[in-house]
Amino acid sequence: MRRSMVILTSVxxxxxxxxxxxxxxDEGGDSSDNGDGTTLTIGVDxxxxxxxxxxGLGIQYGAQIAVDDANKNKLVPGVTFKLKAYxxxxxxxxxxxxxxxxxxxxxxxxxxxxxxxxxAQTMQQVFASADMVQISPxxxxxxxxxGKNWQTDKKRPYPTYFRTATTDExxxxxxxxxxxxxxxKKKAFVVDDKQxxxxxxxxxxxxxxxxxxxxxxxxxxxxxxxxDFGSLVTKIKNSGADLxxxxxxxxxxxxxxKQMKDGGVKIPLFGGDGMFASTYIExxxxxxxxxxxxSVGVPADTLPAAKTFIETYKAKGYKGxxxxxxxxxxxxxxxxxxxxxxxxxxxxxxxxxDINKLRSSVVDEVQKSDFxxxxxxxxxxxxxxxxxxxxxxxxVEKGAWKAVETGTADLG
Amino acid sequence: xxxxxxQLANGLLLGSMYGLIAIGYTMVYGxxxxxxxxxxxxxMTGAFxxxxxxxYVLPDGTAMAIAVPLMLIGGAIVAVLIAVGAERFAYRPLRxxxxxxxxxxxxxxxxxxxxxxxNFYPGADRARAFPGLDATHDIGSITIKDADIFLVAAAxxxxxxxxxxxxxxxxxxxxxxxxxxxxxxxLMGIDTNRIIxxxxxxxxxxxxxxxxxYGLKYGNVDYRMGFLMGLKAFTAAVLGGIGNIxxxxxxxxxxxxxETLASAYIDGIPGMQQxxxxxxxxxxxxxxxxxxxxxxxxxxxxxxxxxxx
Numbered sequence: 001m002r003r004s005m006v007i008l009t010s011v012x013x014x015x016x017x018x019x020x021x022x023x024x025x026d027e028g029g030d031s032s033d034n035g036d037g038t039t040l041t042i043g044v045d046x047x048x049x050x051x052x053x054x055x056g057l058g059i060q061y062g063a064q065i066a067v068d069d070a071n072k073n074k075l076v077p078g079v080t081f082k083l084k085a086y087x088x089x090x091x092x093x094x095x096x097x098x099x100x101x102x103x104x105x106x107x108x109x110x111x112x113x114x115x116x117x118x119x120a121q122t123m124q125q126v127f128a129s130a131d132m133v134q135i136s137p138x139x140x141x142x143x144x145x146x147g148k149n150w151q152t153d154k155k156r157p158y159p160t161y162f163r164t165a166t167t168d169e170x171x172x173x174x175x176x177x178x179x180x181x182x183x184x185k186k187k188a189f190v191v192d193d194k195q196x197x198x199x200x201x202x203x204x205x206x207x208x209x210x211x212x213x214x215x216x217x218x219x220x221x222x223x224x225x226x227x228d229f230g231s232l233v234t235k236i237k238n239s240g241a242d243l244x245x246x247x248x249x250x251x252x253x254x255x256x257x258k259q260m261k262d263g264g265v266k267i268p269l270f271g272g273d274g275m276f277a278s279t280y281i282e283x284x285x286x287x288x289x290x291x292x293x294x295s296v297g298v299p300a301d302t303l304p305a306a307k308t309f310i311e312t313y314k315a316k317g318y319k320g321x322x323x324x325x326x327x328x329x330x331x332x333x334x335x336x337x338x339x340x341x342x343x344x345x346x347x348x349x350x351x352x353x354d355i356n357k358l359r360s361s362v363v364d365e366v367q368k369s370d371f372x373x374x375x376x377x378x379x380x381x382x383x384x385x386x387x388x389x390x391x392x393x394x395x396v397e398k399g400a401w402k403a404v405e406t407g408t409a410d411l412g
Numbered sequence: 413x414x415x416x417x418x419q420l421a422n423g424l425l426l427g428s429m430y431g432l433i434a435i436g437y438t439m440v441y442g443x444x445x446x447x448x449x450x451x452x453x454x455x456m457t458g459a460f461x462x463x464x465x466x467x468y469v470l471p472d473g474t475a476m477a478i479a480v481p482l483m484l485i486g487g488a489i490v491a492v493l494i495a496v497g498a499e500r501f502a503y504r505p506l507r508x509x510x511x512x513x514x515x516x517x518x519x520x521x522x523x524x525x526x527x528x529x530x531n532f533y534p535g536a537d538r539a540r541a542f543p544g545l546d547a548t549h550d551i552g553s554i555t556i557k558d559a560d561i562f563l564v565a566a567a568x569x570x571x572x573x574x575x576x577x578x579x580x581x582x583x584x585x586x587x588x589x590x591x592x593x594x595x596x597x598x599l600m601g602i603d604t605n606r607i608i609x610x611x612x613x614x615x616x617x618x619x620x621x622x623x624x625x626y627g628l629k630y631g632n633v634d635y636r637m638g639f640l641m642g643l644k645a646f647t648a649a650v651l652g653g654i655g656n657i658x659x660x661x662x663x664x665x666x667x668x669x670x671e672t673l674a675s676a677y678i679d680g681i682p683g684m685q686q687x688x689x690x691x692x693x694x695x696x697x698x699x700x701x702x703x704x705x706x707x708x709x710x711x712x713x714x715x716x717x718x719x720x721x
Contacts, residue, residue: 049530049537050636194691220679221691225640227630230422231675232690238415251539258631262546264555283539283632 037078038351042067042336043102044329045095045113045123048087051224051251054279056115057320059137060085062329063112065312066337076341079351082107083333088119090224090249095119096126103130106355109362110134110336112329117141118196120161128158132359133366135335136163137328140171140273140296141200145383154383160363162384164328164335164375165296166391168197171272172204174391174409175294179243179270180212182405183292189241190219191232191256193248201272202247209245217241222252229256233263242267250275254283261287268292276324281399288396292404297375298390299403300327306374323401331373339365414553419676420669421554425629427668428567432622433645434652434660435574436495436615442591442655443611445511446503449518451615452642453525454495458620459542459633460533461490466543476545480562480624487620494525495616496609504605522638529635539634542627559628566621571661574614578657583610591655647701653714662712671697 044063046056060083067083070076084105086098095114102111103126110133114120117139124144127134136144145163147155179185188209192202199221206216217239220232233256236244244260246253246269257269273295281288300306306327313322320326343361344351352358370379379387389408394401436451465486470479502521506514529536545558578584589597590607598604626641627633644667652663674696679688687695704712 053538191690220689223691223694225636226690226693227637227640228422228426229690230426231419231672231693234415234418234422235676237418254539255630255632258544262544262548262557264548264550279538282541285541285544285631 037080039080039082039107040109040340040351041082041084041105041107042333043084043086043098043105043108043111043113044333045086045088045098045102045111045119046115047090048085050089052090052115052249052274054250054277054321055138055274055324056087056090057318058322058324058326059113059115059320059329061313061316061318061320062137062309062322062326063333064318065309065316066330066333070334070337075337076344077349079340079344081337081340084108086113088114088116090116090119092116092119092122096122099123099126099134103127103132108132109340109355109359110366112137112332112336114139115325116195116197117144117200120144121196124158124161128160130359131356131363132160133336133339133363134161135332135366136161136165137332138165138273138296138325139163139197140165140168141196142167142169143196143200145385156383159367159384162332162335162366162380162386164332164373164378164386164388165273165325166386166389168201168204168272170389170409171294171296171391172201173208174407175245175270175272175393176205176208176212176214177409178292178294178393178405179245180209180214183243183268185214185243187215187217187239187241188243188245189236189239190216190245190247192219192221192246193224193252194221195224195248197272197274198246198248200247201274202245205245205247222248222256224249224252226252227255229259230263232256233260233265236260236267237263237265244269246271246275248274250277250280250283254280254288257291258284258287273324276394276401277321278323278401279321281396281401286399289399290396292393292395293401294391294393295324296391297328297388298406299392299394300375302403303327303374303376305372309374327373327375331375331378334371334373335366335369335378336362338369338371339363342368415676417552418554419672421556421560423669423672424665425556425560425563425668426672427648427665428563428661429622429625429629429641429664430645430648430668431661431664432567432570432618432625433641434649434664435570435618435657437646437649438652438654438657438660439611439615441649442657443587443594443608444503444507446514447518447646448498448503448612448615449515449642449646450498450502450521450525451495451619452638452640452645453522454491454498454616454638455619455623455626455641455645456633456635456638457494457525457529458487458491458616458623459627459637460529460536461620462487462624462627463540463542463633464490476543479543480545480628484621484624487624488617491620491623492613492616495612495619499609499612504608522642526635526638533635536635539632542631542633544631545628546631557629559625562628563625566625567661570618570621571657574618574657583607587611644697647697651701651704651711653711656711656713659711659713666712667697667700670700 046059088095142150192198276293276295342365392406462483648663652659675693
């Protein structure tokens with residue numbers, strides 16, 4: 001009995017692995033020249049189903065519109081771009097295997113994504129080994145570009161990794177400043193989801209809030225996927241906090257705010273860009289009223305350059321929410337496409353036949369990016385971070401996110 | 413402020429929900445010795461059945477007093493049909509097969525149900541809002557809402573109903589007989605196939621009640637809600653002594669309270685800060701299971717074989 005169980009398990013496992021391997025091997029097949037020029041692929045990796053998928057789909061379709069625009073305007077003559085979407089389900093391991101699949105695709109020149117900082121950590125090495133550019137529209141954890149000891153000794157770990165979103169060092173400080181100076185909150189309860197992004201952001205908020213003179217009355221951690229926060233709500237109630245700061249995604253924070261307000265604790269929940277999505281309000285309903293979130297950049301609908309983008313997004317009926325990162329995904333994709341153009345121009349107008357050579361020169365050209373994107377200026381500093389350091393505080397008002405303040409953090 | 417009464421109430425509520433779901437595991441195990449790992453998904457489909465009634469059958473603005481009973485009926489129809497269908501088409505053909513075969517079938521069925529809901533139910537690829545019963549009441553230092561009252565009332569009514577059914581009705585006694593010895597029961601003229609179907613149906617019914625309570629309490633449902641709740645309910649069933657219906661409810665409540673108290677107080681103990689808080693709730697819940705199984709391998713109420721059904 002036990003023996004047959006072991007055999008059956010191994011057969012199933014081997015079978016599954018074999019099938020997966022076949023799947024990824026096929027993808028390089030349909031490459032390069034097809035009559036009217038070259039087809040190059042850009043991979044986009046984000047959670048497209050399950051948790052975080054609202055914002056993940058915003059990234060996928062933001063990139064899709066950029067690719068369509070580039071093809072329509074013949075941005076790189078003789079080259080047609082194709083977008084291939086990969087679903088990482090917000091799982092680091094899945095992100096890593098997607099990265100392997102993207103680098104294994106012999107037509108791929110670069111990748112956009114992922115959404116989650118924790119997923120990015122597992123992907124960076126894969127892209128660095130393949131010398132392929134990766135631009136995240138949404139990762140905000142400082143370690144990704146500035147190394148483990150970013151607070152004392154900034155050191156860029158991977159030259160192939162870039163991002164169009166600013167870091168949590170600025171976001172957490174900006175939130176702390178807003179909470180203390182504008183909202184006049186003095187006692188914060190800080191909760192995070194223990195993920196790279198959430199824990200990092202909550203820690204920075206915690207430090208900055210205390211530095212400003214506020215008190216952090218208690219901290220707690222939740223698991224992603226938790227549904228019942230009754231015990232946490234009772235603790236918050238008992239702590240006398242006047243603000244709940246949450247580092248994490250909307251999946252949990254929407255439930256926390258609902259259960260908290262239902263439990264009679266009428267204090268606002270303040271979070272980061274991970275919960276800045278329409279789903280937050282849909283899930284929490286009227287409990288979301290008055291809650292706040294910071295997000296990267298200036299509000300997409302106030303950018304004149306993003307107007308066509310938003311119209312296209314709506315006209316195509318794309319799913320997901322472009323609000324948080326759609327415009328950034330568009331700019332990240334455009335940065336890759338422009339880098340391909342620069343690489344082609346440098347090669348006397350021909351697409352380098354060696355994909356590795358092309359990938360490597362695209363990395364160099366992305367570093368030199370300097371153009372006006374739809375979210376503002378697109379350029380990267382020596383760490384691969386965007387030079388656009390704008391942040392916005394949004395507040396839920398009458399069932400919608402409304403921008404209340406835009407600016408940048410004062411780290412002084 | 414003394415938070416203990418509120419935390420105990422939180423734990424009792426969570427535990428009642430575990431208990432209601434655990435009944436499904438324990439009834440089926442008691443009769444066919446199968447751990448129906450798809451039961452968490454039957455719970456999930458019950459929630460979507462109720463959601464369908466609310467959003468697609470009832471006119472907008474129906475009063476909750478009318479909507480909730482109809483949602484219970486809708487959820488119950490869906491969950492019972494799926495539970496009975498699973499028994500008829502997935503498990504019955506494997507009745508004589510080695511026990512591993514139905515177990516793997518159960519896992520496959522669980523994934524299939526999740527994916528079907530995710531792909532074909534409108535908007536189910538992420539959390540869907542569920543109407544809530546959010547009016548709150550203060551009883552002493554405890555705050556509870558209408559949905560909590562519904563949950564506790566439902567758990568008490570369902571449990572007493574089941575206890576009465578199993579002890580007093582003819583079918584209930586036939587279930588006890590089948591649980592004790594299916595072959596002899598058959599020789600005594602009991603249609604064991606029918607008894608097995610009834611066990612699955614009761615499990616589905618209880619899961620649907622728990623699912624409606626879940627939706628009303630948390631305000632949203634999603635296609636993966638059955639996974640963790642199912643796992644916890646299974647733990648509750650084992651903790652209470654699998655096969656015993658009272659054990660399932662007791663196990664659920666013990667588990668819910670242990671989990672809540674652990675997340676509420678352990679980080680306050682000096683030196684235990686790192687091991688407390690909400691994120692460690694599951695760890696303590698499963699640690700409790702291990703301890704109980706070491707001391708009492710049959711579970712809390714596992715010895716009352718005569719009562720199992």
